[in-house]
Amino acid sequence: MTIKTNITEMFGIKYPIASAAMGPFRTTELAIAVAEAGGLGMISHANQSMDGREVSAITAMKKNLDYVVEHTDGIFGFNIRTSRLTVDCDKLISETAKHIMANPKLREQCLYALTSAGSASRMPQNKDFQKLRKASQVKHFHVAPALWLADKCVAVGCDGLVVTGFEGGGHQSYEKVQGLVLLQQVHQGQPNIPKIACGGFATGAGMAAALALGAGGIAMGSRFIASKDSEFHENYKNIVPPAKAQDTIVRTGGLGTIRLWKNKFAMAKGLVKSKEEKMAEEKALADHRSAISQEQLAEELRRDTIAAFAIFDGDTDNGYVLLGQSIGVIDQIESVADIIENIIKDAEKALKKAVSFIV
Numbered sequence: 001m002t003i004k005t006n007i008t009e010m011f012g013i014k015y016p017i018a019s020a021a022m023g024p025f026r027t028t029e030l031a032i033a034v035a036e037a038g039g040l041g042m043i044s045h046a047n048q049s050m051d052g053r054e055v056s057a058i059t060a061m062k063k064n065l066d067y068v069v070e071h072t073d074g075i076f077g078f079n080i081r082t083s084r085l086t087v088d089c090d091k092l093i094s095e096t097a098k099h100i101m102a103n104p105k106l107r108e109q110c111l112y113a114l115t116s117a118g119s120a121s122r123m124p125q126n127k128d129f130q131k132l133r134k135a136s137q138v139k140h141f142h143v144a145p146a147l148w149l150a151d152k153c154v155a156v157g158c159d160g161l162v163v164t165g166f167e168g169g170g171h172q173s174y175e176k177v178q179g180l181v182l183l184q185q186v187h188q189g190q191p192n193i194p195k196i197a198c199g200g201f202a203t204g205a206g207m208a209a210a211l212a213l214g215a216g217g218i219a220m221g222s223r224f225i226a227s228k229d230s231e232f233h234e235n236y237k238n239i240v241p242p243a244k245a246q247d248t249i250v251r252t253g254g255l256g257t258i259r260l261w262k263n264k265f266a267m268a269k270g271l272v273k274s275k276e277e278k279m280a281e282e283k284a285l286a287d288h289r290s291a292i293s294q295e296q297l298a299e300e301l302r303r304d305t306i307a308a309f310a311i312f313d314g315d316t317d318n319g320y321v322l323l324g325q326s327i328g329v330i331d332q333i334e335s336v337a338d339i340i341e342n343i344i345k346d347a348e349k350a351l352k353k354a355v356s357f358i359v
């Protein structure tokens with residue numbers, strides 16, 4: 001028995017489970033493990049070389065694509081954050097698309113192009129991505145944390161949505177809508193577009209709920225961090241069990257609202273601002289220093305990246321520990337294969353039980 005959905009059909013994968021995008025970290029080992037286990041792996045928008053040093057996102061992306069495709073015959077994708085603060089975003093899209101085009105194995109297996117944290121139209125407007133779209137079965141998804149954004153994604157021709165609720169770890173939207181309501185809202189507004197539910201998913205029961213609410217699969221971040229296969233530091237993994245759901249806090253980072261594990265770094269970070277406040281702050285900065293460049297505006301983002309590297313090296317006090325409320329339902333560190341198989345088994349049980357209520 002398995003669970004077949006529009007997402008398994010679209011990508012030709014065994015299980016409707018994806019690993020979430022988790023930049024600035026390198027998530028190549030995790031992507032391989034998820035793809036090997038029959039799910040949809042994810043190469044994050046990383047600024048990290050294989051040995052953990054900071055490198056340009058373009059260099060990291062090409063190396064990570066090559067590494068993953070050499071180590072699995074499974075299906076995977078990549079994430080590009082299209083925020084206005086992403087330095088060289090269009091170049092990163094072009095270089096990534098050209099790199100995939102040039103390698104027939106990548107063209108076959110790298111089928112999931114996920115944009116987030118910015119405009120949904122940047123990828124489909126890019127000429128190199130357009131060529132890739134014609135030459136392969138690649139599907140473009142965008143992260144939609146609100147109905148208005150889901151509408152925009154559909155308007156620009158996205159193939160699917162990653163519908164991400166506010167309980168999720170890492171960058172979150174200013175709208176603050178939780179996944180339960182968001183999924184219903186987006187499915188009511190956009191019933192036909194394939195959806196991957198994200199934010200707060202870590203169990204089979206959660207997956208069953210997502211499918212009942214109109215999603216064709218789930219994506220998980222925190223659950224996969226706390227796996228034997230991920231390249232996250234043991235200290236990072238060991239936060240997850242025994243953490244409680246209430247051990248995260250929402251703060252403002254370089255890209256906007258972020259959900260973090262409550263540690264010294266998170267508690268010292270600024271309070272959440274509205275989108276308008278954040279944009280006004282960026283504008284004021286730009287007006288005061290008329291020669292300000294996009295690079296300077298991205299400075300806060302860089303500081304976050306440096307703090308993120310601290311946790312990559314195991315510093316749980318000063319690190320930028322991105323985790324979601326789902327940590328409250330994760331009670332052990334297992335292999336990715338076991339996580340996926342157990343979730344599918346439990347989701348099947350939950351769905352069958354739900355059907356038994358119908359008389």
Ligand SMILES: Cc1cc2nc3c(=O)[nH]c(=O)nc-3n(C[C@H](O)[C@H](O)[C@H](O)COP(=O)(O)O)c2cc1C
Nearest residue numbers: 020021022023116168169170199200221222322324
């Ligand atoms: C360590 C970490 C890094 C993240 N970085 C990104 C990113 O670069 N791009 C993105 O779209 N989402 C990012 N996110 C959000 C995840 O893609 C996803 O929405 C989130 O993990 C879902 O919640 P969960 O952790 O409860 O599964 C990040 C999340 C985490 C935990």
